[in-house]
Amino acid sequence: MKRLVPNAAALLAVLFAAIPLAPAFAHTGTGVSLGLLSGFMHPLSGADHLVAMVAVGLWGAQLGNPAIWVLPVTFPLVMAVGGVLGVLGVPLPAVEPVIALSGIALGLMVALSARPPLWVAAAMVGVFAIFHGYAHGQELPEAADAVAYAAGFVAATGLLHLSGILIGVLVGWEAGARVVRTCGAAIGCVGVYFLLASVGVIE
Amino acid sequence: MKRWLRLLAAAAALALAPTAAHAHLVDTRLGDFYSGALHPLTDLQQVLPWIALAVLAAFQGAQRARWIILVFPLALAAGGVASLYLPLPAFAPLLGLVLVAVTGLAVAVAARLPLGVLLAIAVVMGLLHGAQNGAAMVVTTDRVLFLSGMTAIGYGVITLATGSAIAFLHGAAWRPIALRAGGSWVAAVGIMVLGLNLVRPVAG
Numbered sequence: 548m549k550r551l552v553p554n555a556a557a558l559l560a561v562l563f564a565a566i567p568l569a570p571a572f573a574h575t576g577t578g579v580s581l582g583l584l585s586g587f588m589h590p591l592s593g594a595d596h597l598v599a600m601v602a603v604g605l606w607g608a609q610l611g612n613p614a615i616w617v618l619p620v621t622f623p624l625v626m627a628v629g630g631v632l633g634v635l636g637v638p639l640p641a642v643e644p645v646i647a648l649s650g651i652a653l654g655l656m657v658a659l660s661a662r663p664p665l666w667v668a669a670a671m672v673g674v675f676a677i678f679h680g681y682a683h684g685q686e687l688p689e690a691a692d693a694v695a696y697a698a699g700f701v702a703a704t705g706l707l708h709l710s711g712i713l714i715g716v717l718v719g720w721e722a723g724a725r726v727v728r729t730c731g732a733a734i735g736c737v738g739v740y741f742l743l744a745s746v747g748v749i750e
Numbered sequence: 751m752k753r754w755l756r757l758l759a760a761a762a763a764l765a766l767a768p769t770a771a772h773a774h775l776v777d778t779r780l781g782d783f784y785s786g787a788l789h790p791l792t793d794l795q796q797v798l799p800w801i802a803l804a805v806l807a808a809f810q811g812a813q814r815a816r817w818i819i820l821v822f823p824l825a826l827a828a829g830g831v832a833s834l835y836l837p838l839p840a841f842a843p844l845l846g847l848v849l850v851a852v853t854g855l856a857v858a859v860a861a862r863l864p865l866g867v868l869l870a871i872a873v874v875m876g877l878l879h880g881a882q883n884g885a886a887m888v889v890t891t892d893r894v895l896f897l898s899g900m901t902a903i904g905y906g907v908i909t910l911a912t913g914s915a916i917a918f919l920h921g922a923a924w925r926p927i928a929l930r931a932g933g934s935w936v937a938a939v940g941i942m943v944l945g946l947n948l949v950r951p952v953a954g
Contacts, residue, residue: 560759619927624858
């Protein structure tokens with residue numbers, strides 16, 4: 548059997564054939580896909596939103612039953628009310644400072660492992676849910692696909708809660724409980740940074 | 751041997767040639783079946799309430815859930831046929847959003863509904879979505895194939911989703927809560943887009 552000798556002409560032909568002459572349309576960032584992506588990224592791209600949502604999950608895990616299951620079911624619904632206010636353009640004061648404040652307050656609750664009555668915790672989280680929903684809802688009219696955008700940011704928010712709940716599983720161990728409380732303190736610090744930034748104290 | 755190598759290289763060059771593949775059968779006659787099947791899947795306003803309806807049915811138990819596997823695709827087909835003769839009502843987009851919110855809310859609270867109410871939701875949803883998909887047909891669309899595709903995908907999705915939800919519900923206590931949380935996501939989407947619909951009409 549003869550040795551295989553690379554044929555320059557054939558190799559060149561393969562190379563030219565591999566160069567695309569027609570557009571590939573690989574990016575399908577229109578309509579549903581763009582709406583879904585932009586909605587999904589909205590809570591993830593703002594650290595103030597992100598840490599507050601994780602804190603909600605952490606606190607739910609610390610509080611245990613029934614908060615741990617009341618929270619993921621009711622939060623999106625209350626957030627939707629805030630979303631509608633944002634869509635309708637109903638003026639809500641100090642949205643960004645309150646969102647930053649939510650990080651501080653929820654972080655503090657986790658850091659202190661606070662156990663208020665369920666209705667107090669629910670009311671506190673509910674008020675913050677309205678402000679977070681408001682911020683997301685303001686973007687809704689501009690979305691490429693409103694339903695996809697809403698589905699994206701609701702799913703991202705729910706998954707952030709789930710992340711918090713899963714991290715919060717550590718409370719079952721003494722050292723893990725300390726880790727969770729430390730996470731709460733760190734979230735509070737992030738909240739302080741965003742609060743100072745939102746009122747113009749730091750750039 | 752050298753000749754074979756050249757032939758092989760030429761064959762490879764042809765195989766790698768980046769021309770349009772025409773993998774989508776929209777240009778062929780059978781393509782209208784796939785168009786009908788894919789049309790509802792490209793709209794979350796339809797897919798979300800379908801899955802919510804399936805989960806809602808699963809919460810009613812397997813005995814009752816079986817009915818929507820029959821009723822929903824039939825309603826979908828009837829809605830598609832109706833679209834051939836009747837114009838889409840002006841309230842269709844609003845009704846579609848209400849269905850997203852209502853089915854999501856019902857799942858979020860794990861509502862136990864009378865069978866008649868469950869089937870009424872399935873019929874209204876099927877008729878509406880069938881008509882909305884049917885309205886997308888153009889003059890050149892093969893209507894039988896399109897409507898068959900739409901009905902087949904409706905049957906497939908509702909059957910798989912209902913079966914999966916029933917199977918998922920058996921087991922640990924967190925499972926119904928996970929489905930209820932999913933329902934609250936769907937409801938939240940519906941409520942917010944309903945709010946947007948008050949500001950400007952949302953295409954449905």
